[in-house]
Amino acid sequence: MHQADIDTLMADPWFAAMAIGRRDGLLREARTEVLAAGARIYGLGDPPNGLWAVVEGQVRLKGLSVNGAELLALIVRPGTWFGELSTLDGLPRPHEATSFGPARLLHVPMPAFARAAALQPELYRDLGLLVCAHQRTALRFIANSIGQSIRVRLAVALLRASVAGDGSVTIRQDELAAIVGIARQTLNRHLKTLEREGIVEVAYGRIRILDLAGLQAVATE
Secondary structure (H helix, E strand, O other): OOHHHHHHHHOOHHHHHOOHHHHHHHHHHOEEEEEOOOOEEEOOOOOOOOEEEEEEEEEEEEEEOOOOOEEEEEEEOOOOEEOHHHHHHOOOOOOEEEEEEEEEEEEEOHHHHHHHHHHOOHHHHHHHHHHHHHHHHHHHHHHHHHHOOHHHHHHHHHHHHOOOOOOEEOOOHHHHHHHHOOOHHHHHHHHHHHHHOOOEEEEOOEEEEOOHHHHHHHHOO
C-alpha cells in the first residue's frame, strides 16, 4: 500500500487511534477495489461482506423511510471506514452502499477480518468503538437538528456534502431535502434565498458554493 493511502486513512481519528499492530494486521488483510461510478458495494438487507474504507472518491449510504422513499443516510469520504455494524453483529446490512463517481476502496472481507481478529481479538473492541463513533455522530446530528432552523440545517448539510477543494456539491435536491428533513419545495425556496444572497449557485444536479465564509456563518447562526 502506498504511503499516500496510509496518510489518507490516518486522517480518520478512529484508525489513527488503533494500536499499530492491530492497524497493520487489518491492512495486511485488506485488498484494493476500484469501482466505476454507481457500482453497488452492498444492498439493503444483504448479508455482511466485510469492512470497507474509502481511499479515493465517495460512497453514499442510502436507506428507506417508513413510506418506502429512498433516504441518503451518509456521504462517505476518503479516509472513512464503513460497514462496521454488520461486520460486528453478522446481521443484514441496514443501508445500501454505492460508489458516487469512480472510487477506490479498501475491502476487508468477513473471513479476512475473522483471521485478523483471531490473532488480535482486540480488533473486535476497535470495531465496537467505530460503531460508537458513528452512533455519536448520528445522535449529535439529530440533537442539533431539533433546535436548528431550516436555513442553518441546510447550510450545515451543504458544508458536509461539499467536495474538498472546489466548493461543489454534487447531490440531487431530493437527497438534500431528505438530509435536511424538509420537502423538496421547501428546500428549493431556501436554496433560492441563498442564491440571491450570493452564497451558492444552483444548477441541475449540482450546487456550487460561491461564498464559503458566508455559508459557514449561516451554519453557525
